[in-house]
Amino acid sequence: MCLGIPGRVTSVVDDAGLRTGVVDFGGVRREVCLAYVPDAAVGDYVVVHVGFAISRLDEDVALRTLEIIAAMPGAMEQELGPAGNSGAPIGGAA
Amino acid sequence: MKYVEEYRDPQLAHQLLEQIHAVTTKPWNLMEVCGGQTNTIVRQGIDDVLPAGLRMVHGPGCPVCVTPLEMVDKACAIATRPEVTFTSYGDMLRVPGSHSDLLSLKARGADVRVVYSPMEAVRIAREDPSREVVFFAVGFETTAPANAMAVIRARELGLTNFSILVSHVLVPPAMTSILDDEDCEIDAFLAAGHVCAVMGWREYEPIAAQYRVPIVVTGFEPLDLLEGILMAVRQLETGRAEVENQYIRAVRRNGNEHAQDAIRTVFRVDDRTWRGVGQIPGSGLELAADFAEFDAARRFAVDGIETLENPACIAGSILRGTKLPTDCPMYGIACTPRSPLGAPMVSSEGTCAAFFNAGRVAEATPATVGSMT
Numbered sequence: 001m002c003l004g005i006p007g008r009v010t011s012v013v014d015d016a017g018l019r020t021g022v023v024d025f026g027g028v029r030r031e032v033c034l035a036y037v038p039d040a041a042v043g044d045y046v047v048v049h050v051g052f053a054i055s056r057l058d059e060d061v062a063l064r065t066l067e068i069i070a071a072m073p074g075a076m077e078q079e080l081g082p083a084g085n086s087g088a089p090i091g092g093a094a
Numbered sequence: 095m096k097y098v099e100e101y102r103d104p105q106l107a108h109q110l111l112e113q114i115h116a117v118t119t120k121p122w123n124l125m126e127v128c129g130g131q132t133n134t135i136v137r138q139g140i141d142d143v144l145p146a147g148l149r150m151v152h153g154p155g156c157p158v159c160v161t162p163l164e165m166v167d168k169a170c171a172i173a174t175r176p177e178v179t180f181t182s183y184g185d186m187l188r189v190p191g192s193h194s195d196l197l198s199l200k201a202r203g204a205d206v207r208v209v210y211s212p213m214e215a216v217r218i219a220r221e222d223p224s225r226e227v228v229f230f231a232v233g234f235e236t237t238a239p240a241n242a243m244a245v246i247r248a249r250e251l252g253l254t255n256f257s258i259l260v261s262h263v264l265v266p267p268a269m270t271s272i273l274d275d276e277d278c279e280i281d282a283f284l285a286a287g288h289v290c291a292v293m294g295w296r297e298y299e300p301i302a303a304q305y306r307v308p309i310v311v312t313g314f315e316p317l318d319l320l321e322g323i324l325m326a327v328r329q330l331e332t333g334r335a336e337v338e339n340q341y342i343r344a345v346r347r348n349g350n351e352h353a354q355d356a357i358r359t360v361f362r363v364d365d366r367t368w369r370g371v372g373q374i375p376g377s378g379l380e381l382a383a384d385f386a387e388f389d390a391a392r393r394f395a396v397d398g399i400e401t402l403e404n405p406a407c408i409a410g411s412i413l414r415g416t417k418l419p420t421d422c423p424m425y426g427i428a429c430t431p432r433s434p435l436g437a438p439m440v441s442s443e444g445t446c447a448a449f450f451n452a453g454r455v456a457e458a459t460p461a462t463v464g465s466m467t
């Protein structure tokens with residue numbers, strides 16, 4: 001839970017008052033809370049911990065970090081959680 | 095050097111290593127705080143190629159490992175209640191409690207679910223008001239903003255069936271506790287990069303000044319660690335004791351102030367027991383009085399738990415950095431990642447699991463090999 005995976009913001013939505021978006025981690029997409037990075041926009045790279053973006057990164061740095069995490073066996077799964085629960089709405093307006 | 099250039103750039107790694115060898119004239123003990131850093135150091139064998147006498151001591155930076163046994167037992171007690179859906183990060187499920195672990199309870203029919211984010215637990219609570227949804231809120235400052243937002247969100251949504259079992263730990267008090275120990279041999283720290291992405295490094299400045307100990311905010315990739323080690327040794331060799339930032343690509347001095355605001359709103363600082371280490375004053379977070387209604391430990395009255403630690407496990411010495419996993423008679427024999435006796439064997443960030451996964455054996459003499467590869 002501590003490596004912090006960088007990913008690219010592909011969409012930003014206001015989810016009933018909560019700044020949320022979809023972030024792409026080298027092909028794996030997850031819904032991520034963007035409340036703590038109010039200036040991060042679509043196309044920006046962010047470091048994500050347990051579903052929350054906590055800082056922004058330059059693209060080249062982000063891509064390299066992603067490559068490294070992908071090279072660590074099991075690290076992606078551990079950071080992103082089990083496959084299959086992606087894209088689920090987060091406390092969203094039903 | 096502003097940015098480390100390439101993970102697999104052997105030339106750059108070699109240059110950093112040469113510089114480390116060139117500047118090191120005395121024996122030094124460096125402690126890396128973050129379990130992700132421990133994993134990289136052990137996996138890459140970084141400690142094996144450092145100069146003789148430059149020793150990496152693996153610190154207590156694995157959140158899974160330091161969550162006290164009592165909290166694991168409380169989690170198990172809550173998870174067995176029929177009305178409860180217990181949610182947790184995956185790596186907490188196999189942490190052994192006194193009598194069971196969450197994964198075994200799940201196998202026996204308890205409603206235990208792995209979530210990637212506490213917001214998923216909020217969603218489950220929202221979708222099924224008939225369930226009492228509890229999230230196991232463990233971790234360092236990196237996960238605290240997420241858990242804070244889950245509680246803020248639950249209040250906004252008016253959820254009455256969501257609560258968190260809080261076992262949050264803070265890095266700076268753990269560092270001072272280690273430094274206050276009479277037998278402390280730590281000369282410098284590599285602080286955890288992502289903790290500092292949230293908190294910044296202002297809190298570390300008084301520690302560096304008061305204890306005369308260099309602290310280098312460091313990332314978790316191999317080149318980050320080599321550079322962090324070099325920066326720390328340079329300070330030691332020139333008699334400086336400052337906070338420096340190796341991880342400039344992700345960390346600013348003030349950290350993420352939005353995240354800090356949320357932490358301050360939802361939590362208050364309290365004493366906390368660290369598994370294997372004991373109580374450290376002011377080293378944890380509890381829910382603030384205004385958010386006490388979201389406290390699972392109150393809601394489910396799980397007091398009176400008697401904990402029973404496996405007597406063979408020397409996790410306390412491992413977490414303090416005074417012993418290596420290979421010093422433990424259970425290591426790799428009775429205790430493996432498949433059937434862990436103690437928490438440091440569970441998570442890949444735990445020192446015992448990192449050693450086991452890297453195939454380290456008792457005969458090895460890490461940290462004293464002077465050769466470079």
Ligand code: SF4
Nearest residue numbers: 407408422429436446
């Ligand atoms: S090897 Fe197992 S029993 Fe020994 S200290 Fe590590 S976790 Fe405990």
